[in-house]
Amino acid sequence: MAIVRDEAIVLARTRFGETSLLVTLFTRASGPLRFLAKGARRPKSRFGNCLEPTNHVLAVYYRKEGRDLHLLSEAELLAGFGGLRASLLRLAYGYAIIDGLVGLKREETPAGGLFGLALEAFRDFESRREDLLEPAFWGFLLGALAEAGYRPELGRCAQCGRPAPVRGARFDPRAGGLVCSEHAAGGLVLSEETVRILRELASGAPPSVPLSARAAAEGREALRRFLEEHDLGRAPFRSLDLLAPKG
Structure with a gap:
């Protein structure tokens, strides 16, 4: 022992x-x-x-x-990251980060990188404006996916490698990211705003403006489907789903 x-x-x-x-x-x-x-x-x-x-x-x-x-x-x-307990929204994102750690850690993945990303996110989410928490969480999740070896392809077509369009882009989780018009038979249609934001966050840039309702819905669904397609579960969104209004 x-x-x-x-x-x-x-x-x-x-x-x-x-x-x-x-x-x-x-x-x-x-x-x-x-x-x-x-x-x-x-x-x-x-x-x-x-x-x-x-x-x-x-x-x-x-x-x-x-x-x-x-x-x-x-x-x-x-x-103790007491700022996360200042509001239900901040706490929900704290738990979403926890769920991301659990879902993304694999036996072959070193833990240190994910550990460091989580600590940075906790510190950031203590004080970041609440209307920027959603894109900040996407940034954490994209960084964690890259650290775990599951980086979504957002610059080039995930099928053929040609530059992926911004206008009329489709996100195909099975292919691994954005796809060009020749390989766009399936996947989610993403607005220019959503593609731009995902690319900026994936590069490590901090969020600067709140998401529109359309971008929030599109980005969350794209990331959720990517996690499910690669058998990473939907756990990172479980805590956030509890805050969604019931229809």
């Missing part, structure tokens, strides 16, 4: 027994791992308030090779 000291992001927690917690952490070195935090629910627990989702902690744990559950010994709070 190895003793490990590593940074981690708290993903989830559930009650276990009378006084303990089952905790899922996204560790910088190994990605998501599950832990038993003994006595974490006691009033004077050594874990304090460290084990809240989105918290950035320094964890000390016993890793049991070949086991799915490990033992959490200590946790020191490094950042």
Whole structure:
């Protein structure tokens, strides 16, 4: 049984027994791992308030090779990102980032890049204007997809490699991104605004203007279908769907 000291992001927690917690952490070195935090629910627990989702902690744990559950010994709070809890909208995006980490991490993907992107996003979302949170989340998701090896093709046709048009563009998740007119039999029609915004965000540029209702709908559907097509699930949008008005 190895003793490990590593940074981690708290993903989830559930009650276990009378006084303990089952905790899922996204560790910088190994990605998501599950832990038993003994006595974490006691009033004077050594874990304090460290084990809240989105918290950035320094964890000390016993890793049991070949086991799915490990033992959490200590946790020191490094950042609590309290600004995410200032509104339901900010908190929903915090959970969407968590869902993105879970969905995009694969065995062969190093965890460090995704870990760093998530911390940057948490800091950004604490104070960014609320009408810019949606495109900022797209930027995080596009960066995370690239880090995980699933970068959508937004500059050239994903089928033939020719420059992809801006006007009348189609996004084909199965092909891997935008497609030219000769390969546009399927896919989603995207407006010029949506294509421009996706390209800017994929380049790492921060969002500067709010999305129109059309661009918001198109971009979210394109990213959602891309995730589903590549078996990455729709989890990153699950928390945001809870905020959508019921028809």
